[in-house]
Amino acid sequence: xxxxxxxxxxxxxxxxxxxxxxxxxxxxxxxxxxxxxxxxxxxxxxxxxxxxxxxxxxxxxxxxxxxxxxxxxxxxxxxxxxxxxxxxxxxxxxxxxxxxxxxxxxxxxxxxxxxxxxxxxxxxxxxxxxxxxxxxxxxxxxxxxxxxxxxxxxxxxxxxxxxxxxxxxxxxxxxxxxxxxxxxxxxxxxxxxxxxxxxxxxxxxxxxxxxxxxxxxxxxxxxxxxxxxxxxxxxxxxxxxxxxxxxxxxxxxxxxxxxxxxxxxxxxxxxxxxxxxxxxxxxxxx
Amino acid sequence: xxxxxxxxxxxxxxxxxxxxxxxxxxxxxxxxxxxxxxxxxxxxxxxxxxxxxxxxxxxxxxxxxxxxxxxxxxxxxxxxxxxxxxxxxxxxxxxxxxxxxxxxxxxxxxxxxxxxxxxxxxxxxxxxxxxxxxxxxxxxxxxxxxxxxxxxxxxxxxxxxxxxxxxxxxxxxxxxxxxxxxxxxxxxxxxxxxxxxxxxxxxxxxxxxxxxxxxxxxxxxxxxxxxxxxxxxxxxxxxxxxxxxxxxxxxxxxxxxxxxxxxxxxxxxxxxxxxxxxxxxxxxxxxxxxxxxxxxxxxxxxxxxxxxxxxxxxxxxxxxxxxxxxxxxxxxxxxxxxxxxxxxxxxxxxxxxxxxxxxxxxxxxxxxxxxxxxxxxxxxxxxxxxxxxxxxxxxxxxxxxxxxxxxxxxxxxxxxxxxxxxxxxxxxxxxxxxxxxxxxxxxxxxxxxxxxxxxxxxxxxxxxxxxxxxxxxxxxxxxxxxxxxxxxxxxxxxxxxxxxxxxxxxxxxxxxx
Numbered sequence: 051x052x053x054x055x056x057x058x059x060x061x062x063x064x065x066x067x068x069x070x071x072x073x074x075x076x077x078x079x080x081x082x083x084x085x086x087x088x089x090x091x092x093x094x095x096x097x098x099x100x101x102x103x104x105x106x107x108x109x110x111x112x113x114x115x116x117x118x119x120x121x122x123x124x125x126x127x128x129x130x131x132x133x134x135x136x137x138x139x140x141x142x143x144x145x146x147x148x149x150x151x152x153x154x155x156x157x158x159x160x161x162x163x164x165x166x167x168x169x170x171x172x173x174x175x176x177x178x179x180x181x182x183x184x185x186x187x188x189x190x191x192x193x194x195x196x197x198x199x200x201x202x203x204x205x206x207x208x209x210x211x212x213x214x215x216x217x218x219x220x221x222x223x224x225x226x227x228x229x230x231x232x233x234x235x236x237x238x239x240x241x242x243x244x245x246x247x248x249x250x251x252x253x254x255x256x257x258x259x260x261x262x263x264x265x266x267x268x269x270x271x272x273x274x275x276x277x278x279x280x281x282x283x284x285x286x287x288x289x290x291x292x293x294x295x296x297x298x299x300x301x302x303x304x305x306x307x308x309x310x311x312x313x314x315x316x317x318x319x320x321x322x323x324x325x326x327x328x329x330x331x332x333x334x335x336x
Numbered sequence: 337x338x339x340x341x342x343x344x345x346x347x348x349x350x351x352x353x354x355x356x357x358x359x360x361x362x363x364x365x366x367x368x369x370x371x372x373x374x375x376x377x378x379x380x381x382x383x384x385x386x387x388x389x390x391x392x393x394x395x396x397x398x399x400x401x402x403x404x405x406x407x408x409x410x411x412x413x414x415x416x417x418x419x420x421x422x423x424x425x426x427x428x429x430x431x432x433x434x435x436x437x438x439x440x441x442x443x444x445x446x447x448x449x450x451x452x453x454x455x456x457x458x459x460x461x462x463x464x465x466x467x468x469x470x471x472x473x474x475x476x477x478x479x480x481x482x483x484x485x486x487x488x489x490x491x492x493x494x495x496x497x498x499x500x501x502x503x504x505x506x507x508x509x510x511x512x513x514x515x516x517x518x519x520x521x522x523x524x525x526x527x528x529x530x531x532x533x534x535x536x537x538x539x540x541x542x543x544x545x546x547x548x549x550x551x552x553x554x555x556x557x558x559x560x561x562x563x564x565x566x567x568x569x570x571x572x573x574x575x576x577x578x579x580x581x582x583x584x585x586x587x588x589x590x591x592x593x594x595x596x597x598x599x600x601x602x603x604x605x606x607x608x609x610x611x612x613x614x615x616x617x618x619x620x621x622x623x624x625x626x627x628x629x630x631x632x633x634x635x636x637x638x639x640x641x642x643x644x645x646x647x648x649x650x651x652x653x654x655x656x657x658x659x660x661x662x663x664x665x666x667x668x669x670x671x672x673x674x675x676x677x678x679x680x681x682x683x684x685x686x687x688x689x690x691x692x693x694x695x696x697x698x699x700x701x702x703x704x705x706x707x708x709x710x711x712x713x714x715x716x717x718x719x720x721x722x723x724x725x726x727x728x729x730x731x732x733x734x735x736x737x738x739x740x741x742x743x744x745x746x747x748x749x750x751x752x753x754x755x756x757x758x759x760x761x762x763x764x765x766x767x768x769x770x771x772x773x774x775x776x777x778x779x780x781x782x783x784x785x786x787x788x789x790x791x792x793x794x795x796x797x798x799x800x801x802x803x804x805x806x807x808x809x810x811x812x813x814x815x816x817x818x819x820x821x822x823x824x825x826x827x828x829x830x831x832x833x834x835x836x837x838x839x840x841x842x843x844x845x846x847x848x849x
Contacts, residue, residue, distance in 0.1 A: 064378060088359055088382070097379035097496065105667070108370050115367035115381065119360040125412060133416045134368055146417060154424040157535045227830075277540055290540050308372075311424045312537070 057098045060090040067117070068102035071110040077117050084120035136306035138209075141202055144306065145187025148201035151310035153190060156278055163193070166267040171198040199268065203258045205306075207268045210257035211250055212283035215297050218245055232288075232295040234273055244294075247273075281309045348397045348407055355389050358408075362388070362415050369419070374427045383495035388418050426497060428537075429504060459566050462513040470506035474567055477503060507563055508532030519562050523547075527555040548741035550734055551786055569611055587613040594639050607639065666730055669837070670714025673729035676841035678717055681808055685801065688721045694797045698726040726794060733837075735784045735798045740813040742783040743828055746775060760803070760826040811840040 057065065064087050067076040080087060103111055116124055136147035153161050171179075176195045184202040185191030194200055211232070218230050222243065232245045247269060254272075255265035276288040276295055286297040303309040349357060366381045376384075396414045400407055463471055476488065489499040511528040514520070520528055523545070530541040531552070538556075542549045591614050594603045607614065684690055697703070703723055711729040712718040718729050743758055761774045777799065784795035803826060806818035816828040 068378075084360060088363075091378055091382045094379060097377050099377045099379060103375050103377045108373055108375075111375075112367035112370040115363045115370060115378070118363045118378075122360060124364050125361060129409070130412075133413050150417065150420040151424060154421045155428040155535070278535070278537065280539075289543055290536075291543055307420070311427070 057094075057096075058090055060087050061094060061098060063087065064091075064114070065099055065102050067114045068099060068106050068111060071106055077114065080114065081117045081120055084118045088118060134305075134307065137304070138205060138306060141183035142187045144205050145184035145191060145201045147306035147310055148184070148204065149188045149190060151307045152201075152204075152275070152279065152282075155312065156275060160271065160274055160278075161190070163197075163267075163271065166271055167263065168197040168267045169261065169263045170196050197264055197267075198260060199258075199264070203260070204268065204272070206258045207254045207265075207272050208282050209284065210253045211269065211272055212285050213257075214245060214249065214253045215283060215286055218243075219299070226299045229296045229298045232273060232276075232297060234270065234293045234295075279310060279312050281312070284309060348400055351389060351393055354393060354397075354411070355385075358411060358415070359385055361408075361412060362419075365412065365416050365419065368416075369423045374423050376423070376426065380426070380495075380497045383497055384419050384422060387422075387495055388415050392418050422497070425501065429501060456570065459514070459519070459570055462510060462515075463567075463570065465513040466506065466509040470502070470509055473499075473502055474506050474510065507560065510563060510567075511559060514563075519566055520559060524555040524559050524562075527552055528559045531556055546745065548738060548745075548783075550737055550741070554786075590614060591639075667710040667714045669733050670711035670718060670729045672837045672841055673711070673732060674715035674717060676838045677732075677805065677809060677812070678715075679842065680844055681805060685804060685808075686717060686721070688724070690801070691721055691725050691797065694800070695725040695794055697724045702726065725797070726790060727798060731790060731794075732798060732802065735795065736802055736813050738783045738786075739780050739799070739802070740815050742780060743775060743813070743816060747830075757827045757829045760828065808845055809841055809843065810845050811843045814840065 060083065063076070063080060063083070067073065067080045070076055106114075136143035136151075138144065159165065175198060179185055179195040179198065179200055180191065182200050182202065184205075185195055185200040188194075188201045191200060194203070215230050215232070219228070222230075224230065224243075230245060231243055232250065234247060236246055236248050247266070250269040250273070251262065251266035254260065254269045255262055258265060258268065260268060272282065273295060276282040277290040280288045281300070281303055282288060283297060285299060285302045287300040288295045288297050290296075348354075362385045363381060366376055366384065370376055392414060396411055400410055404410075463474075473492070476492075489496040492499060494502070508528075509532075511520075512533050515525075526545055527541060527547075530536050530544055531538070536544065538549050538552050541547075542552045545552070547555075587610060590603075590606060590610060594607055597603060678686060698706070706712055706723040706726065706728060707719060709723075709728050709730070712723050715722075715729050718727075722728060722731070747758060759774045760780070761776045777796075781792060781795045781799055784790075784799055785792050790798075802812055803818070806812045806826075807820070810818045811831065812818065813828060815831055817831050819827050819829065821827055
């Protein structure tokens with residue numbers, strides 16, 4: 051769509067601020083007229099900022115957006131930070147991250163668990179599971195509890211499968227660069243570097259305390275989901291190769307939003323230069 | 337959450353007051369997501385804010401319990417939870433479906449790729465197989481001309497970012513509906529299916545199809561261009577032309593004349609005006625020979641590009657949507673090229689003679705066009721030398737990535753998990769030897785050609801230059817270190833580390849004793 055060649059002075063101010071990283075004077079001007087700039091944004095029919103956002107680095111764009119808060123104090127503090135994190139130890143956060151990160155961009159069939167031959171649970175168990183915080187926080191909770199699972203069960207299964215891969219790798223004394231392979235089949239004489247579906251389902255059954263048919267289905271679901279969510283198995287990066295997943299060691303990602311939103315850029319930790327100012331995918335392995 | 341500096345009130349404000357009060361704070365929340373690497377324009381950010389108030393405010397107001405804390409932190413948290421999945425979807429859209437990434441620099445080159453004309457009947461049938469709403473959206477988008485996108489979004493009653501999401505989804509459905517149509521080559525059709533049908537990411541598609549990620553992106557870009565062109569052609573066919581229509585035989589004669597007059601671009605206008613008729617006449621001619629003898633293949637693809645609407649304003653509208661990002665990346669590639677890769681190279685590698693000995697210069701208009709490329713603008717050497725031969729710093733980066741990707745795939749295929757050395761042979765060598773560790777240069781050149789889109793000769797020129805540069809910058813190929821063994825053979829070994837481009841291209845070869 052075409053953008054207007056001429057834009058209003060207020061829009062131009064915002065555009066200039068975006069295009070001039072480090073220009074504190076522009077930032078101050080923007081801050082002092084933040085309300086008017088926001089009003090102007092509402093009036094715009096075009097988006098004259100796309101190229102400016104693209105040309106600038108994310109850290110600076112974020113700083114410009116913070117200037118639009120005006121003279122108000124920016125929200126900050128541990129509780130605000132916590133909103134942007136989902137910890138494995140907080141059941142409710144697991145449920146939220148399951149919906150807002152893991153299920154986003156998964157194919158519809160996976161989201162609906164189609165074709166996984168799950169066995170339904172008794173109604174008594176369902177009522178109990180529905181009270182679990184991770185199920186209550188998730189719109190998918192109701193569907194999962196029908197099969198005796200909650201978002202937390204899914205997390206436990208992924209942790210179990212990652213642990214299995216870790217033990218495999220250590221037992222074979224593989225270096226960190228050498229991958230292990232998960233295969234979506236049962237192998238009679240498994241390649242020593244292959245983790246087959248039987249091993250995975252047994253591991254999931256033990257860790258998630260699920261009956262075998264549902265444990266097998268959950269293991270297979272995780273296997274399929276890892277094709278879209280390469281950091282699903284914490285401590286590894288999965289890449290798909292036909293019916294196999296190649297797992298290569300990577301630093302663990304603790305924030306479930308980052309881990310489950312696929313390769314969403316990891317937030318820099320405190321004291322680290324926040325943005326390398328370079329191509330997002332190039333030379334960086336998240 | 338007591339640090340939120342907002343008026344402490346236990347009364348939930350009405351929508352309008354809430355909107356004025358919280359709108360700035362929500363921009364602060366969006367800033368947090370931007371820091372994580374998602375490109376959110378201020379206009380999209382404002383749309384997120386609107387959507388929140390339209391869809392969630394009432395619910396938030398109803399569920400708020402003053403006994404559990406203040407309203408401001410509650411609404412801030414509700415906004416973050418509302419926006420997060422939308423941000424992640426936007427990220428996926430940018431990353432896999434619309435991000436042109438490395439390919440913008442080759443935008444105009446793609447016009448030169450021969451694009452098979454799809455039969456209008458086949459296309460029409462495919463278009464009618466997709467849901468009516470998607471079809472209407474695609475056509476409305478094309479029909480909108482210079483209507484601002486947000487206005488179009490308003491007409492559809494959805495925010496702009498949703499319009500784009502729906503547009504991409506609709507194009508995907510159309511691509512799947514076309515299936516094995518002649519619109520796509522077999523390989524590009526596979527890419528369309530894996531990206532749109534199976535909803536895989538670029539990297540997964542690359543692995544599934546045995547391609548590099550750059551090739552997947554290139555194929556995806558070709559697919560979008562073809563779909564756009566075919567849609568445009570369809571729409572023109574619907575509208576008819578302003579002039580009196582010409583007959584089938586005249587349409588074929590026009591095409592014959594155009595194909596036979598290589599370089600005569602005056603015929604473009606007439607072809608464009610009669611494109612639907614010419615395409616229909618071609619459809620009806622089927623496999624029958626239309627009596628065109630030897631035709632220059634480049635000219636032939638240009639003519640079909642015109643017929644499929646390759647250079648009109650409507651094409652650019654779609655480009656705006658699909659290709660509006662990536663400028664900064666290309667500029668940074670140009671910077672890295674100039675400041676890191678060229679630094680410390682001997683003069684013979686940076687002189688124009690080095691290139692003019694091997695490659696022919698491109699035409700002046702093409703050269704001037706290439707000077708607009710951000711990666712070229714960032715590099716005086718590229719302006720002075722590379723662009724003269726139709727190349728850019730992006731070409732060099734794509735070429736090195738193509739080589740690295742091919743070697744990686746070969747090693748995985750032949751020696752999964754191996755971390756040993758790979759030797760680069762000459763064009764006379766086979767691609768395998770007893771050890772299976774020799775890769776012929778021709779194979780690399782083909783890979784570069786497929787990835788970058790330039791011709792074989794230019795690809796060879798780039799490869800030879802890169803291999804020479806590799807003596808001084810051994811990490812030129814991502815993930816590999818280039819070395820020369822005592823027998824003078826070039827070899828690549830895995831580095832096993834990931835570095836950013838500037839660091840990789842700056843790293844000099846160790847001093848030789």
